Amino acid sequence: xxxxxxxxxxxxxxxxxxxxxxxxxxxxxxxxxxxxxxxxxxxxxxxxxxxxxxxxxxxxxxxxxxxxxxxxxxxxxxxxxxxxxxxxxxxxxxxxxxxxxxxxxxxxxxxxxxxxxxxxxxxxxxxxxxxxxxxxxxxxxxxxxxxxxxxxxxxxxxxxxxxxxxxxxxxxxxxxxxxxxxxxxxxxxxxxxxxxxxxxxxxxxxxxxxxxxxxxxxxxxxxxxxxxxxxxxxxxxxxxxxxxxxxxxxxxxxxxxxxxxxxxxxxxxxxxxxxxxxxxxxxxxxxxxxxxxxxxxxxxxxxxxxxxxxxxxxxxxxxxxxxxxxxxxxxxxxxxxxxxxxxxxxxxxxxxxxxxxxxxxxxxxxxxxxxxxxxxxxxxxxxxxxxxxxxxxxxxxxxxxxxxxxxxxxxxxxxxxxxxxxxxxxxxxxxxxxxxxxxxxxx
Amino acid sequence: xxxxxxxxxxxxxxxxxxxxxxxxxxxxxxxxxxxxxxxxxxxxxxxxxxxxxxxxxxxxxxxxxxxxxxxxxxxxxxxxxxxxxxxxxxxxxxxxxxxxxxxxxxxxxxxxxxxxxxxxxxxxxxxxxxxxxxxxxxxxxxxxxxxxxxxxxxxxxxxxxxxxxxxxxxxxxxxxxx
Numbered sequence: 001x002x003x004x005x006x007x008x009x010x011x012x013x014x015x016x017x018x019x020x021x022x023x024x025x026x027x028x029x030x031x032x033x034x035x036x037x038x039x040x041x042x043x044x045x046x047x048x049x050x051x052x053x054x055x056x057x058x059x060x061x062x063x064x065x066x067x068x069x070x071x072x073x074x075x076x077x078x079x080x081x082x083x084x085x086x087x088x089x090x091x092x093x094x095x096x097x098x099x100x101x102x103x104x105x106x107x108x109x110x111x112x113x114x115x116x117x118x119x120x121x122x123x124x125x126x127x128x129x130x131x132x133x134x135x136x137x138x139x140x141x142x143x144x145x146x147x148x149x150x151x152x153x154x155x156x157x158x159x160x161x162x163x164x165x166x167x168x169x170x171x172x173x174x175x176x177x178x179x180x181x182x183x184x185x186x187x188x189x190x191x192x193x194x195x196x197x198x199x200x201x202x203x204x205x206x207x208x209x210x211x212x213x214x215x216x217x218x219x220x221x222x223x224x225x226x227x228x229x230x231x232x233x234x235x236x237x238x239x240x241x242x243x244x245x246x247x248x249x250x251x252x253x254x255x256x257x258x259x260x261x262x263x264x265x266x267x268x269x270x271x272x273x274x275x276x277x278x279x280x281x282x283x284x285x286x287x288x289x290x291x292x293x294x295x296x297x298x299x300x301x302x303x304x305x306x307x308x309x310x311x312x313x314x315x316x317x318x319x320x321x322x323x324x325x326x327x328x329x330x331x332x333x334x335x336x337x338x339x340x341x342x343x344x345x346x347x348x349x350x351x352x353x354x355x356x357x358x359x360x361x362x363x364x365x366x367x368x369x370x371x372x373x374x375x376x377x378x379x380x381x382x383x384x385x386x387x388x389x390x391x392x393x394x395x396x397x398x399x400x401x402x403x404x405x406x407x408x409x410x411x412x413x414x415x416x417x418x419x420x421x422x423x424x425x426x427x428x429x430x431x432x433x434x435x436x437x438x439x440x441x442x443x
Numbered sequence: 444x445x446x447x448x449x450x451x452x453x454x455x456x457x458x459x460x461x462x463x464x465x466x467x468x469x470x471x472x473x474x475x476x477x478x479x480x481x482x483x484x485x486x487x488x489x490x491x492x493x494x495x496x497x498x499x500x501x502x503x504x505x506x507x508x509x510x511x512x513x514x515x516x517x518x519x520x521x522x523x524x525x526x527x528x529x530x531x532x533x534x535x536x537x538x539x540x541x542x543x544x545x546x547x548x549x550x551x552x553x554x555x556x557x558x559x560x561x562x563x564x565x566x567x568x569x570x571x572x573x574x575x576x577x578x579x580x581x582x583x584x585x586x587x588x589x590x591x592x593x594x595x596x597x598x599x600x601x602x603x604x605x606x607x608x609x610x611x612x613x614x615x616x617x618x619x620x621x
Contacts, residue, residue, distance in 0.1 A: 228480075
């Protein structure tokens with residue numbers, strides 16, 4: 001795991017800041033120090049890496065006794081809600097580099113640091129964000145879900161009502177349909193967080209929407225459901241009744257705790273495999289109707305301009321896709337030898353069946369090992385052993401899902417549609433490894 | 444062994460009876476509660492409130508509440524361009540505006556009513572929303588300067604790009620593309 005710190009300075013800088021901290025018990029102070037030191041080090045990606053040779057750093061190495069071993073550490077519950085090590089201060093959500101910045105941070109995105117994560121679970125504090133009018137501060141006691149329209153019994157629920165229903169917990173990915181704005185010439189400086197970071201995966205717990213709809217009594221003529229948020233955008237999407245009665249959840253928890261405010265606290269719709277925007281957060285209202293409601297988010301936005309001069313609405317399922325997260329843009333390989341290439345595959349249509357990896361720019365492909373569990377509409381972690389000979393290499397991955405659908409190459413996708421369609425870019429992603437070990441985006 | 448099978452059968456029976464029964468959680472939503480939150484407007488005009496607004500009234504409201512973000516004539520500021528852009532949708536850099544892109548005028552009313560202005564959503568009266576909608580449509584030369592919009596006239600407006608939209612969704616597909 002050496003060599004992931006692009007400048008090899010992160011850990012050393014942090015160690016120095018520890019010594020400078022005058023208040024050993026001050027977590028806040030420490031984190032501030034660590035954060036600024038890491039920013040000063042200029043590392044765009046991982047903090048993990050070797051300390052450069054230096055007298056100061058060496059005092060914690062054999063044969064000396066490390067300073068953290070010669071006095072007690074922090075007390076329990078300091079703080080009561082635990083935080084990552086301050087040496088992990090680089091592993092945070094970030095704006096997406098490579099595109100035009102949002103004019104307001106109320107209607108914007110932040111991205112998950114995929115290049116720093118392992119396994120398939122996204123820690124709750126690192127789940128990507130997409131808000132349309134900020135994150136509301138909702139008192140769960142005063143939150144209500146209204147179900148009305150073409151139902152036998154219009155109902156209103158408290159959170160206590162909803163959590164009494166039978167519940168399920170399922171691990172699903174969520175991907176913004178605007179993820180991967182990699183249509184044009186590749187920008188070499190982009191990281192996996194920039195290219196694919198509008199992607200996260202959590203265990204979601206809630207009540208199947210079908211159960212609640214059954215209590216309300218769905219009228220036969222109901223074909224679409226308007227889902228509306230309680231945020232300042234009152235964000236709305238139209239959901240097909242088939243999806244609502246299939247695997248849709250009214251989710252109130254993620255990864256074992258109540259939803260984070262950024263993820264819809266206290267209640268969100270969760271539509272497995274669908275484009276993220278449809279899983280309306282801060283859910284306050286479901287209205288059953290006969291037709292789509294043609295909201296702004298399914299006409300003006302989240303529609304795809306096609307080369308045949310049509311505009312496609314309701315592009316719900318996220319297509320099979322994959323990305324290598326190590327090594328990826330911003331990483332640096334320190335020396336030739338063994339590396340484990342690792343990444344993620346997913347499909348909104350079911351399970352991942354196969355992930356292939358190429359280390360020669362797509363000329364040849366070999367199957368990667370898939371880490372269990374391999375779940376439908378969930379991230380699947382893949383791994384591939386690789387001996388780097390020290391020369392230039394181009395790494396790529398390609399996913400096939402259980403329907404037989406194969407992730408397209410960049411060129412194949414461009415034959416179907418282009419940057420004008422904007423959404424649902426699921427093309428193969430490549431990373432270039434230079435002879436010095438620097439890893440950059442190759443598109 | 445036989446006992447455990449019998450217990451299992453009883454358990455399944457209990458589950459089955461619950462699955463077909465209502466849980467009965469929550470309570471009836473009152474008409475007044477529904478009316479307060481039922482703010483969506485469909486293309487057929489259902490959901491449009493009573494009220495009316497003119498282009499002229501809309502111009503004043505727009506100047507005060509919208510122009511800072513969307514430009515004096517809907518030409519775009521920090522936020523989305525609202526007017527013009529006709530014929531650019533299939534260009535390399537399209538200008539997707541209300542006039543050049545949006546398929547339904549009712550969507551404009553619905554969105555302004557629920558989400559605009561960004562710093563004070565749901566603060567406009569129905570008359571004001573009709574008026575601002577009329578003004579934005581006037582900026583796009585879709586309605587004349589003397590237009591007055593209400594629940595009858597708004598849904599009848601034919602948006603220029605309406606025919607361009609197709610739905611990718613079918614219950615049997617939901618399928619991945621391209």
